[in-house]
Amino acid sequence: MKKSPTLVDVAKLANTSKATAARVFSRSKSANVRQETKARILEAADKLGYSPNLSAASLRSKKTYLIALCIHDITNPSSPSLIRGIQDELAQHGYDLVVFNSDWDPNKEKKNLRAVVRNQLDGLILQDPSDELDVSELPDLPSVILTSNEVFSTVRNTVSTDTVGGVRKALTYLHSMGHDRIGILLGGSVSQITNRKRAYLDFYKSAGLKVEDRLIVDVPFKTRASDTFVMAKELIVDLMRSPQRPSAIFASNDMLGLAALQMAQIEGLQVPRDLSVVGMDDLFSAESASPALTSVSKHRFQVGAQAARNLLNQINSEHSMEKGPINELVECTLVVRDSSGPIAEVDV
Amino acid sequence: MKKSPTLVDVAKLANTSKATAARVFSRSKSANVRQETKARILEAADKLGYSPNLSAASLRSKKTYLIALCIHDITNPSSPSLIRGIQDELAQHGYDLVVFNSDWDPNKEKKNLRAVVRNQLDGLILQDPSDELDVSELPDLPSVILTSNEVFSTVRNTVSTDTVGGVRKALTYLHSMGHDRIGILLGGSVSQITNRKRAYLDFYKSAGLKVEDRLIVDVPFKTRASDTFVMAKELIVDLMRSPQRPSAIFASNDMLGLAALQMAQIEGLQVPRDLSVVGMDDLFSAESASPALTSVSKHRFQVGAQAARNLLNQINSEHSMEKGPINELVECTLVVRDSSGPIAEVDV
DNA sequence: ATGAAAGCGCTAACAG
DNA sequence: CTGTTAGCGCTTTCAT
Numbered sequence: 001m002k003k004s005p006t007l008v009d010v011a012k013l014a015n016t017s018k019a020t021a022a023r024v025f026s027r028s029k030s031a032n033v034r035q036e037t038k039a040r041i042l043e044a045a046d047k048l049g050y051s052p053n054l055s056a057a058s059l060r061s062k063k064t065y066l067i068a069l070c071i072h073d074i075t076n077p078s079s080p081s082l083i084r085g086i087q088d089e090l091a092q093h094g095y096d097l098v099v100f101n102s103d104w105d106p107n108k109e110k111k112n113l114r115a116v117v118r119n120q121l122d123g124l125i126l127q128d129p130s131d132e133l134d135v136s137e138l139p140d141l142p143s144v145i146l147t148s149n150e151v152f153s154t155v156r157n158t159v160s161t162d163t164v165g166g167v168r169k170a171l172t173y174l175h176s177m178g179h180d181r182i183g184i185l186l187g188g189s190v191s192q193i194t195n196r197k198r199a200y201l202d203f204y205k206s207a208g209l210k211v212e213d214r215l216i217v218d219v220p221f222k223t224r225a226s227d228t229f230v231m232a233k234e235l236i237v238d239l240m241r242s243p244q245r246p247s248a249i250f251a252s253n254d255m256l257g258l259a260a261l262q263m264a265q266i267e268g269l270q271v272p273r274d275l276s277v278v279g280m281d282d283l284f285s286a287e288s289a290s291p292a293l294t295s296v297s298k299h300r301f302q303v304g305a306q307a308a309r310n311l312l313n314q315i316n317s318e319h320s321m322e323k324g325p326i327n328e329l330v331e332c333t334l335v336v337r338d339s340s341g342p343i344a345e346v347d348v
Numbered sequence: 349m350k351k352s353p354t355l356v357d358v359a360k361l362a363n364t365s366k367a368t369a370a371r372v373f374s375r376s377k378s379a380n381v382r383q384e385t386k387a388r389i390l391e392a393a394d395k396l397g398y399s400p401n402l403s404a405a406s407l408r409s410k411k412t413y414l415i416a417l418c419i420h421d422i423t424n425p426s427s428p429s430l431i432r433g434i435q436d437e438l439a440q441h442g443y444d445l446v447v448f449n450s451d452w453d454p455n456k457e458k459k460n461l462r463a464v465v466r467n468q469l470d471g472l473i474l475q476d477p478s479d480e481l482d483v484s485e486l487p488d489l490p491s492v493i494l495t496s497n498e499v500f501s502t503v504r505n506t507v508s509t510d511t512v513g514g515v516r517k518a519l520t521y522l523h524s525m526g527h528d529r530i531g532i533l534l535g536g537s538v539s540q541i542t543n544r545k546r547a548y549l550d551f552y553k554s555a556g557l558k559v560e561d562r563l564i565v566d567v568p569f570k571t572r573a574s575d576t577f578v579m580a581k582e583l584i585v586d587l588m589r590s591p592q593r594p595s596a597i598f599a600s601n602d603m604l605g606l607a608a609l610q611m612a613q614i615e616g617l618q619v620p621r622d623l624s625v626v627g628m629d630d631l632f633s634a635e636s637a638s639p640a641l642t643s644v645s646k647h648r649f650q651v652g653a654q655a656a657r658n659l660l661n662q663i664n665s666e667h668s669m670e671k672g673p674i675n676e677l678v679e680c681t682l683v684v685r686d687s688s689g690p691i692a693e694v695d696v
Numbered sequence: 697a698t699g700a701a702a703g704c705g706c707t708a709a710c711a712g
Numbered sequence: 713c714t715g716t717t718a719g720c721g722c723t724t725t726c727a728t
């Protein structure tokens with residue numbers, strides 16, 4: 001573990017000043033160094049195995065080229081594609097990503113935020129901040145907020161997923177297939193539940209259908225996905241065994257949809273003949289299910305990429321926030337697979 | 349965006365020296381400050397909204413409290429639990445995690461490694477380094493290497509998954525259920541394929557069974573999981589339609605197992621009555637499949653946690669590597685679900 | 697228990 | 713195009 005060489009060492013060996021050597025490794029555009037000198041410096045650096053010390057650089061320049069992503073839980077199946085969308089975009093601009101989990105805990109959330117500023121990270125992407133968090137008093141750094149509904153902020157840039165529109169698309173599709181008694185499986189955070197429930201009620205109203213409370217089921221979420229899954233199945237089986245069971249089920253996320261698929265099989269219901277199932281998230285698990293699960297895609301990868309682009313723009317243009325925040329909305333798309341279809345002929 | 353307060357500002361307001369103030373925020377044990385002074389400093393800091401600048405701290409102390417994880421692809425379904433295992437362990441010790449993707453590209457891998465040293469990260473967890481990478485010339489920092497086989501290093505600490513043992517467990521189980529013609533689905537990297545194939549052949553030999561080449565199928569991996577999935581299904585259907593189809597299939601990863609499940613359903617084969625299927629990885633997709641997929645768990649979460657612990661030990665004990673590297677092996681476990689069972693009665 | 701002083705390695709003016 | 717200089721904000725001896 002011998003001390004690693006510094007810029008001075010390189011400069012000395014290359015017979016130039018520290019400053020010139022620095023320019024060769026600098027990210028800033030104005031790196032005006034003669035080819036010859038540059039070559040000499042690079043050679044010296046190579047010989048010494050020099051690597052710039054970014055701690056020192058950022059102390060001076062106030063830039064770490066590190067971005068923070070604060071999400072609830074990386075273990076959530078839809079996190080990876082979001083992250084990848086962000087990373088791919090960032091990588092193109094030489095930024096790396098630090099990922100924090102909040103586990104839906106406002107305290108951890110705050111703690112993470114503090115770590116973000118301590119570490120001098122250059123930007124922040126924050127997923128669905130908890131209500132306890134006052135967005136207006138977020139640390140003062142470029143940021144974009146990811147929300148799962150059309151919640152706009154007058155303070156910060158946002159990228160939102162039009163989940164309400166997604167629910168509508170799923171229901172519209174199911175209705176167009178002849179289903180008029182559609183069960184809905186709700187779960188997740190309070191706002192998620194209320195939003196999607198409202199979308200469901202709105203749709204029923206506008207389609208002139210009669211709402212049946214029995215068809216609306218809330219699945220309380222547990223910390224571990226497996227636990228939620230087990231719980232979901234118990235509730236779903238009730239729905240399926242009820243005398244007047246729905247001909248279709250819309251699950252507000254794929255885990256619930258998958259649970260429905262599994263219970264249908266166990267209960268001896270043929271999908272989609274006896275029951276159509278539509279999920280939401282379009283996880284790989286949906287594609288790989290048997291039968292493959294029809295699902296509403298939230299385009300997490302694109303959401304990530306868009307958020308990253310938005311953030312980089314902020315970072316690169318000093319006065320970007322002066323015209324007020326930018327609120328972007330990403331549409332959902334229905335991916336029709338084998339778990340859904342027209343309602344069966346009226347049973348004689 | 350006004351300049352944020354520094355330690356001197358805090359010290360001034362609290363009527364002490366910079367040094368004393370520093371001790372209050374320092375991580376090092378020897379923080380000997382009188383309660384009274386400490387309180388005063390904390391109060392001043394609070395009033396000013398002071399937050400330590402870690403760039404400055406690490407320039408001086410050579411510690412960033414940031415760890416690098418270099419994996420192939422975060423989008424891989426088994427990445428999240430690995431990451432979470434690492435993060436949970438690190439968080440307990442005040443470290444955060446920076447995640448890099450290599451996409452199985454040796455160039456990206458090297459590039460990431462350079463970023464690790466530039467950023468002065470305190471440690472490195474490296475997943476299955478490519479053959480092109482000479483492990484002995486990894487950057488000189490605490491590190492642990494994650495391998496998917498019992499590959500030991502005489503240079504670095506490793507945490508390995510006993511996948512070969514996992515394959516054996518799956519086959520032993522299937523054989524104990526009466527299956528003696530077991531198809532195997534291979535895929536992934538070259539070394540993964542060869543290792544698992546050898547395990548398969550070894551098992552067949554020791555069990556005194558006759559190897560049939562037709563039962564061994566290689567699924568070439570594509571970049572996108574969906575593409576691999578489609579490709580897999582085409583190859584699997586051949587296996588299922590062949591005159592002498594196997595009574596069981598062992599898939600060397602869950603994606604392949606899920607593909608088999610889906611094809612079985614499409615081909616009208618009842619699982620597990622007509623065909624038993626066992627996967628490997630124990631993804632959530634396995635649990636949520638219909639029927640739920642029996643799978644070999646590689647305990648990714650624990651692997652991550654163990655790697656993180658190993659790394660932290662190295663970091664905290666100067667001379668840890670003097671006694672030579674530590675090589676840990678994590679066993680696989682078979683999780684029996686509904687996709688596998690005894691072989692059907694001999695067909696009359 | 698506290699303070700004074702000397703940098704860590706680099707960047708950012710500014711001069712030439 | 714290149715060199716000089718002055719710190720960035722903190723940690724770390726070394727005194728007191």
